[in-house]
Amino acid sequence: MSIKNESRLRRARRGRAKMRTQGVNRLSVHRTPRHIYAQVFTPAGDKVIASASTLDSELRSGSTGNMEAAAAVGKLVAERAKQAGIEKVAFDRSGYRYHGRVAALANAAREGGLEF
Structure with a gap:
């Protein structure tokens, strides 16, 4: 694993530790050069409540890495989270x-209606 990625993961752990003490649902983002993914996790981090990505069939047309x-993924994950009551x-x-x-x-x- 590269030093750059190790540093990113260290920053991620630090942020997630603080979120765990708050006890709220977590909207997590992962990006690659071609796609972007978003998931809403429970406060314990053991279940995915809602998710969206540029791999979804409704977002697949056109460019997926811009x-x-x-923004389309953000709107979609907010819509799905609100349907789940988050x-x-x-x-x-x-x-x-x-x-x-x-x-x-x-x-x-x-x-899309999420508060953070």
Whole structure:
């Protein structure tokens, strides 16, 4: 594993430890150069309540590695979380900088009705 990825995972662990003490549902983001994924976990982190990604059939058309695709994933995960009765979450950026696609997903999730 590269030093860069180890550092990112260390940052992610630090953030998740703080979220665990808050005891709220967690909106976690994972990104690759081609896709972006979002999942809402229970406070214990053992179950996925809602998820969305650029691999979903409704989001698959067009480009999947840009900010527009990330915003679409954010809206979709917010919609699915609200259907499951979740309105308040903690945003887990998984050690990624809050910039670009990660920020676009977060802003779209807020517009979709999630509070964080």
